[in-house]
Amino acid sequence: MFRPPLQALLSEKIGNRWVKLQEIRCRMNQQLELCFDDTTEWIEPSSMKPDDARFMLNQLSDFSLYALENELREGYITIAGGHRIGLSGKVNTESGSVKALKHISSFNIRIAKAVPGAAAKIMPSLYKFDGSCRHTLVIGPPQSGKTTILRDIIRSLSSGWQQYPALKTAVVDERSEIGGSISGIPQHDLGKRTDIMDACPKAEGLMMLIRSMSPDVIAADEIGSERDVQALLEALHAGVKIVCSVHGDSLDDIRLRPSLRPLFQHNVFERIIILKKGRSPGVVQALFDAVSPAGAGR
Incomplete structure (x- = not known):
């Protein structure tokens, strides 16, 4: 992804600390x-x-920026391994909406790591006495480890956790x-009974999986739109357990969002x-049940 001079500097500076690298x-x-x-460290001199920016974009797009038109409009690109590359620069707009991102001046390479x-610590609180999964919502700000936690919840539910059976x-x-x-093949371990719909809009993917794979549990990352919420409610009515992040x-912040309000009106979670x-992703600040808050670590 980097031109050889920068690649050499990066390799030397990072050394054997890749496991601790976030961005x-x-x-x-x-x-x-x-x-x-x-x-946080800076690489000197660098x-x-x-020319470095053009090289990175050519590597990311396989020399065809047109192929990344939709991703550039969203402001990020996801590459093999689940690593996300955030982009910023000059924005072109049309009728008040983002049409394109050009003259890119910043790249933020966020390292995806399965843990x-x-x-x-939270898995015991996700099961009911009959071994089924509770409808679960993971809330966190950027870099709090939402995807890391969600990925491991999926792996644990799918493979079975302690005395609890593996769930579809x-x-x-x-x-x-x-x-x-x-x-279409996951590179991270998502468990032995997991079926994945990759690179698919959440609302469509949720309904496709319910119809085709008869899951016990369905999971999605970073819900937010009204269409996402309606699809989750359809899954609920189909008897499927929901695990998602936002x-x-x-909790008060989430409850006030108009698009998410139906989930709380129906007491879904x-x-x-x-x-x-914090510096260490995946640190649980608090757990809540359907009625009242529970102490952190419960």
Whole structure:
């Protein structure tokens, strides 16, 4: 992805610390920034030049930026392994909407990492006495580990956890971040009974999986639109358990969003997990049940 000079500098600076690396941030004419779990560092001497940016875009698009038109409009690209590359630069608009992102000046490479066992402490609270899964919502701000936790919940439900049986689990992976799929095959371990719909809009994917795969549980990352919510309610009426995540800082923040209000009006969620933003992703700040808050770590 990087031109050889920058690639060599990165390899030397990171060394054997890839497991702790969260982001590589590249800004035009600025030093490369490395964000680790416990520190932030800059690579000296280094800076991203226009030739470096063009090289990265050509590598990401296989020399065809047109093929990434939709992704550029969204402001990010997901690559093999589930790594997300955020982009910023000059925006072209049409009728008040983003038409294209051009003259890209910043890249934020967010490293996707599977962490088996990340959800171990919360798994007991996700099961009912009969071994079925509770309708579950994971809430957290950016970089709080929502996808990491959700991925491990999926793996645990699908493979069976302790005395609980393995459940048929379906995943709608709209951004290809949960499974990091290549040609539809997950590169991350999502468990032995998981079926995935990769790179598919959530609303459509949810209904497709319910009709075709008869899941016990269906999971989706970063819900938010009214169409997502309606599809989740349809899954609920079909008797399928729901596990999903959403951007937010608190339960009150989520409850106030108009698009998500129907989920709370119907008391859909039986378990709500609030994640804390910090250096270590996946830290649980609090657990809520359908009625009242529970102490963190319950």
